[in-house]
Amino acid sequence: MIGIGYTLPAILAVVVVVVWELRWLHTGLFRRPAYWISMVIVLGFQIPVDGWLTKLSAPIVVYNEEHTSGIRFPWDIPVEDFLFGFALVTAVLLLWERQRMRGAKITGERVADE
Numbered sequence: 034m035i036g037i038g039y040t041l042p043a044i045l046a047v048v049v050v051v052v053w054e055l056r057w058l059h060t061g062l063f064r065r066p067a068y069w070i071s072m073v074i075v076l077g078f079q080i081p082v083d084g085w086l087t088k089l090s091a092p093i094v095v096y097n098e099e100h101t102s103g104i105r106f107p108w109d110i111p112v113e114d115f116l117f118g119f120a121l122v123t124a125v126l127l128l129w130e131r132q133r134m135r136g137a138k139i140t141g142e143r144v145a146d147e
Contacts, residue, residue, distance in 0.1 A: 038100025043113040046120035053127065060130040068126065075122050079115070084108030 062068050086094045089109045096111055104112045
């Protein structure tokens with residue numbers, strides 16, 4: 034059973050951010066290789082740090098398992114952490130891109146797809 038305390042909000046965060054881009058913002062962020070490369074870089078740092086913080090052998094951060102899905106991968110990282118990470122980083126990049134597009138519209142500059 035899905036833990037409502039942490040899992041459901043993590044899933045909803047991803048859905049909200051993806052819908053926000055696809056329905057309202059239309060920045061094209063998901064079509065850019067630079068976005069996906071940046072997400073790989075984020076994961077490259079998130080996995081060792083989060084793995085160290087949540088390792089079951091000596092956790093620094095302890096989760097109430099009743100509030101999570103119980104799925105941990107790799108190194109005991111709750112999968113919900115990856116969902117929240119995706120949603121947070123993507124939301125920031127979408128806001129940044131939206132601001133860039135607005136600034137270009139105000140100054141009359143052409144916005145180049147990167």
